[in-house]
Amino acid sequence: MHARDLHDGWLLRAEGGxxxxxxxxxxxxxxxxxxxxxxxxxxxxxxxxxxxxxxRDVAWMHRADWRFALEVDQPPAEPHERVHLVFDGIDTVATVRLGRHVLGHTRNMHRSHRFDVTGLIGHERDLVVDVSAALTYAEAERQRLGARPSAYAHPLNMVRKMACSFGWDWGPDLQTAGLWRGVRVERWRLARLAGVRPLVGIRPDGVPYVRVHVDVERSGLEEPAALTVRTRVAGIEREATILPEASTAVVEVAAPDAELWWPAGHGDQPLYPLEVELTDGAASLDSWQRRIGFRTVEIDETPDAHGTPWTLRLNGRPVFVKGANWIPDDHLLTRITHDRLARRLDQALDANLNLLRVWGGGIYESRDFYELCDERGLLVWQDFPLACSAYPEEEPLASELEAEARENIARLTPHPSLVVWNGGNENIWGYLDWGWREVLEGDATWGYGYATELLPRVLADLDPTRPYSWNSPSSPGFALTERHPNDPDHGTHHQWEVWNRLDYTAYASEIPRFCSEFGFQGPPAWATLERAVAPADGRWSKTDPVFMWHQKAEQGNEKLDRGLAAHLGIPADFADWHWATQLNQARAVAFAIEHYRSWWPRTAGAIVWQLNDCWPVTSWAAIDGGERRKPLWYALRQAYADRLMAVVARDGQPAVALVNDTDEPWSGTIRITRETFAGDVRAELLDDVTVGGRSVRLVTLPPEIRTPEDGRSEAIVARLGTERTVRLFVEDVDAALAGDPLDVSVAPTSAGYDVTVRARSLARDVTLLVDRLDPAAVVDDALVTLPAGESATFRIHTGAVLDEAALAGRPVLRTANDLVGRVPERTVSALG
Structure with missing residues (x-):
């Protein structure tokens, strides 16, 4: 097999629309x-x-048609040589021609296309891909098949294109068109490897193995011959013969010395090169290489006293999922590089995540993405790309969906990080609760057969080693006339009542078995705002038309204000509002995660919406479209830490939850005080505690701790080793917090600056918004709450010379205190 990329020399021309x-x-x-x-x-x-x-100015591109043209300089096929032209991804509706010959038509960006050009290559040089407007095609399909409801106006459910390409409540409506993955010419003789599917397992005696399923395509230009498939992994080699009349083989390799692959926080991630070679007995015809990891995965859905769990088990061990939902990291997909993905996944790992859910309005993620997750121990839940819509099950959509599913299931089998396949996002829930049934006429299809029949059938055929869920949310054993798919007591659950209608303390009103979506909005970092939405007159406002263009959620700002009011008030100044909404986003999500984790193993996972953004926007993301960490990112790192201490509610009373997500016991003397904001201890509890590995312990608070003398000026403070947590008796907006609680010193370092703060009075959520001074600056910590008398040092990494006085005050140095109290003039010491 010889392959040559065709990536250079293409020309684009607008052809119509x-x-x-x-x-x-x-x-x-x-x-x-x-x-x-x-x-x-x-x-x-x-x-x-x-x-x-x-x-808005490029909306004309929605209805434009495009011609991609290349002059192909390739020699004619040799005798007995097959030549294929391969497109790994065409976005989306296209006709492919070589010279005067139509090679084929495409209507699915989620699959590759392969054309035999054996008799044409070298004789015809003009390669043309005419890409038609996907919107026009989808509208025609809607007219032909009849409309199906969707969460958005565009008929995104009528064409197999990335759903969020048509816009979302956090994304732009750009509707890209082109060759979004690689193009190449492949030359081969006799036979080629058409597919390799390694399925790993562990035998009853504990020995890891891989069963390699091989499909070959024969050229048809020579007499069929016996072929040999040779497989090597972990120092073991095995081979099998494919007889002349056959086209498949299965080679099983046991690897007794191989170590198991574990998710982050549970062990190491050994990866073993798997090599597959196809020969005719004398010469190598084709080869294939990937790295694999040995592990097993299952979902425990055994009914119990609380309903139906949804507990992920790796190598037989139950794992609490500390997750985030993942969307395409750039709306313009071809700009997503290996290095960009590595940065994002490192940010996920550094925030103590162990799973990313690849959401169904995006794509099947790339090989780069999966290999980086394999290396880091980041588990991946992959949705099939079906989201928030009723999908017709007529042709050609049904065949296109099956073709893309077969290709991508097979493509992703080598990756140990892939642990869950999911049939789509909120489609079954939408059918039941969003008025779809009322508008669907007669027996109109809407995608139920995809979730319950087609996709599980294809998975059973190609990859029975990974669990499958019908939808997210989904209740195991659910039928349309029985259990609701979003029942928190059964299977996976989405919690959006909080963001849409309720205060974030309502997270504590339910104990879901597994929460696969929940979240709260906040604006991006200041430097990201300045680049994308800075007002021309310098007058920042949350109602500015440009700012609002980058707020795609329905009534988004109104919901942000409603969420703020009870906790921090609604600041009039934009800089204060920006900080307050970022802080409230972080607090809301942390509150939910602490609650969910305190209920392990009844609650077995939390997947926050969302980790990343695809452009600069006010959204639910922890990392904004400029790749900057929002305060939410720091909240995730704290709330998902291996050892967590938090004050939670039990039976209407506060208790301290000690969550130990390590294999080793967590032991020590816990000190819990009720103390004033000035640091005067009013009551104290000392208790020797041990929390077993992968378990939770609750410490009940006696009346003298949980009952304040003055709730406006007191707090519960718990300390265990280096861990500390603080909980007020009232909301910040009602508390007697000092508006200026900190003494601050600044010192230059070789990496940038150290900012040391000492609390004269309780200081809530101390944070440095360093990007306001240097867009590239990063600070090591944020959202640090300091009781009176305690201190913390923040380390800033920057190559710029910063104003030290600016580092020590607003709007860079922020606390919750400065939102609810007056901040007087004060003296700042700058050390250096």
Whole structure:
């Protein structure tokens, strides 16, 4: 097998639709992988759609048609040689031609396409891919099949294209078009490896093994011959013969010396190169290499006294899932590089996450993404790309979905990080509760057969080693006439009442078995705002039209204010509002996670919405579209820590939950005080405690601790070793917090600066918004609450020279205190 990429030399031309006159007839160079958006951006022909309201200015691209053209310089096929032209991803509706010959038509960006050009290559040189507007195609399909309801106006459910390409409540509506994955020519003789599916397991005697399923394609240009498949892994080699009349083989390799692969926080992640070679007995015809890990995975859904659990087990061990939902990391997918993914996944790991859910409105993630997760021990839950819509089950959609599922299931089998397949996002829930039944006429299909029949059938055929869930949310054993799919007592659960209607303390009103979506909004970092939405007159406002263009959620700002009011008030100043909404987002999510973790093993996982953004926007993300960590990221790191101490509610009373997500016992003397904001201890409890590995212990608080003399000026403070947690008796907005509780010193370091703070009075959620001074600056910690008399040092990494006085005060140094109390003038010491 010989392959050559066809990535250079392509030209793009607008061929039809509502194209501006200045672009008509213009040939624009385009790097492949690439799309119309990236080509025009690279050429300076459109403004950045992520800045200001430029997204609106490129809406004409929704209905444009494009021609991608390349002159192919390839020799003719040799005798007995097959030549294939391979497109790993075409976005989306296209016709492919080589010279005058139509090679095929495409209508699915989630699959690859392979064309036999044996008789054409070297004789025909003009390769053309005509890409039609996906929106126009989808509207025609809606007219042909009949409308199906969706959460959004565009008919995203009528074409197999990334759903969020049509816009979402956190994303732009750009509707890309192009060759979004690689293009190449493959030359081969006699036979090639058409598919390799390694399925790992552990035998009853504890020996790991891999069963390698091999499919071959024969050229048909020579007399069929016996072929040999040779497989090597972990120092063991095995082979099998494929007889002339056959096209498949299964090679099983036991690896007795191989170590097990574990998720982050549970062990190491050994990966073993798996090599597969296809030969005709004399010469190598094709080869395939990946790294695999040996592990087992299952979901425990055995009914119990509380309902139906949904507990992930790796190598037989139950794992509390500390997760986040994942969306495409850039709406312009071809700009997502290996290094960008590595940065994002390192941020996930550093926040103590052990799982990412690849959400169903995006894509099947890339090989880079999965290999990076394999290396880090980050588990992956992969949705099939079906989201928030009723999907027709007529042709060609049904065949396209099956084709993409078969290809991607097979493609992803090598990755130990992949542990769950899921049939889609909120589609069954939507059918029941969002009025879909009322608008679907007669026996109109809506995707139930995909979730309950097609996808589980394909998985059973290609990969029975991984568990499958019908939908998220989904109740095991559910039927449309029986249990509700979002029942918190059964299976997976989405909690969106809090964001949409309720105060975040309502998270504590239910004990879900597994919460696979919940979240709270907050704006991006200040530096990200300045680049994307800075007002021309310098007057920042949450009602500014440009700011609102980057707030896609329905009544998003109103919900932010409603969420603030009871906790921090609603600041009038924009800089204060920005800090308050970021802080409230962090607190809301941390409150939920602490509650969920305190109920382990009854609650077996939490997957916050969401880890990342695809552009600069006010959203639920912990890492914004500029790759900057919001306060929420620091809250996730604290709430998902291996050892967590938090004050939670039990039977209407506060208790201290000690959560130990390590294998070793957690022992020590816990000191719990009721003390004033000034540091005067009013009551104290000392208790020797031991928390077993992977378990939770609750410490009941006696009346003298849980009953304040003055709730406005007292707090519960618990300390165990280096861990500390603080809980007020009233909300900050009602508390007598000092507006200026800190003494501050600043010292330059070789890496940047150290900022040391000491609390004269209780200081809530001390945070440095360092990107306000240097967009590239990063601080090591945030959201640190300090009782009176205690101190903390924040280490800032920056290559810039910063104003030390600015580091020590507003709007860079922030606390919750400065939102609810007056901040007087004060003296700052700068050490250096």
């Amino acid at each position: 509502s194209v501006p006159e200045r672009l008509r007839g213009l040939d624009v160079p385009v790097a492949i992988p690439g799309t119309s958006h990236t080509a025009l951006l690279d050429a300076g022909l459109i403004a950045d759609p992520y800045v200001g309201t430029n997204e």
